[in-house]
Amino acid sequence: MGHLEFFVLGSGSSGNCSLLQVGGNWVMIDCGFSMKQTKERMRTHEIQLDMVGDVVITHLDRDHFNPAWCRTFLQREVRVHLHESHIARAKRAGLDDACIVPFTQDFDVCGATVEPVHVAHDALGTFSFIFDTGSTRFGFATDLGQVPQNLLDRFVNLDGVAFESNYDPIMQEMSNRPESLKSRIMDGGGHLSNEQSLAAICQIASESDLQHIVLLHLSRQCNSPEIIRDLYLNNLAYLYNSVTITCQDRCSRLLKIINKVESLT
Ligand SMILES: [Zn+2]
Numbered sequence: 001m002g003h004l005e006f007f008v009l010g011s012g013s014s015g016n017c018s019l020l021q022v023g024g025n026w027v028m029i030d031c032g033f034s035m036k037q038t039k040e041r042m043r044t045h046e047i048q049l050d051m052v053g054d055v056v057i058t059h060l061d062r063d064h065f066n067p068a069w070c071r072t073f074l075q076r077e078v079r080v081h082l083h084e085s086h087i088a089r090a091k092r093a094g095l096d097d098a099c100i101v102p103f104t105q106d107f108d109v110c111g112a113t114v115e116p117v118h119v120a121h122d123a124l125g126t127f128s129f130i131f132d133t134g135s136t137r138f139g140f141a142t143d144l145g146q147v148p149q150n151l152l153d154r155f156v157n158l159d160g161v162a163f164e165s166n167y168d169p170i171m172q173e174m175s176n177r178p179e180s181l182k183s184r185i186m187d188g189g190g191h192l193s194n195e196q197s198l199a200a201i202c203q204i205a206s207e208s209d210l211q212h213i214v215l216l217h218l219s220r221q222c223n224s225p226e227i228i229r230d231l232y233l234n235n236l237a238y239l240y241n242s243v244t245i246t247c248q249d250r251c252s253r254l255l256k257i258i259n260k261v262e263s264l265t
Pocket of ligand 1: 012013016061063064143217
């Protein structure tokens with residue numbers, strides 16, 4: 001097992017869902033859209049729901065976990081991997097015990113090792129993940145609030161990364177959002193600015209050989225792809241062609257992350 005395939009069905013404060021192909025199986029990361037939306041967007045890359053047997057959950061905010069999925073997961077015997085500390089909230093949202101596969105440390109999904117990293121976000125925190133097939137490593141991190149050193153210590157030797165780039169600080173300050181919301185987003189327990197995200201990506205890129213950088217969870221009101229494009233062209237131009245900027249309303253392209261060792265032989 002070597003290469004991975006990845007795409008984002010959509011990302012932002014109205015819904016988040018991504019799909020990662022591991023060893024011929026599709027793993028869903030978060031399930032924040034309605035079933036109808038999810039199925040429609042999956043069809044863009046000719047994926048059907050019955051091709052997904054595992055879901056990995058970062059955290060349970062409504063834009064990442066839509067409770068409407070609980071019945072479907074039970075009916076289809078889908079394994080829902082979530083951190084032990086999130087179980088009580090998941091059950092209150094309607095997720096049946098039979099679906100829950102709790103993790104507290106590294107766990108296995110479809111033959112890949114998944115390394116969770118706990119990061120601050122709202123009350124219970126969220127989890128970032130590294131999916132490691134043994135020869136290909138892919139990092140996924142969203143809703144961070146801040147980038148802790150323990151995340152950067154783990155996000156090394158990656159072949160691809162998906163990372164939150166939520167807001168432009170000037171647009172945030174100038175917006176008509178209530179001050180309480182602005183400070184919740186920016187106080188270290190909310191979301192990452194484009195600059196914080198870029199600094200983390202620069203650090204990760206220096207310890208990795210990134211084929212793809214996928215930017216997640218852009219704020220519709222306080223961000224724009226053009227700002228991010230200019231930021232990368234000015235600061236990380238040699239990797240700009242590897243950048244995919246996702247959006248809320250449509251699927252990203254399908255990205256292949258190849259196993260470089262195998263592809264050389
Ligand atoms: Zn979110």
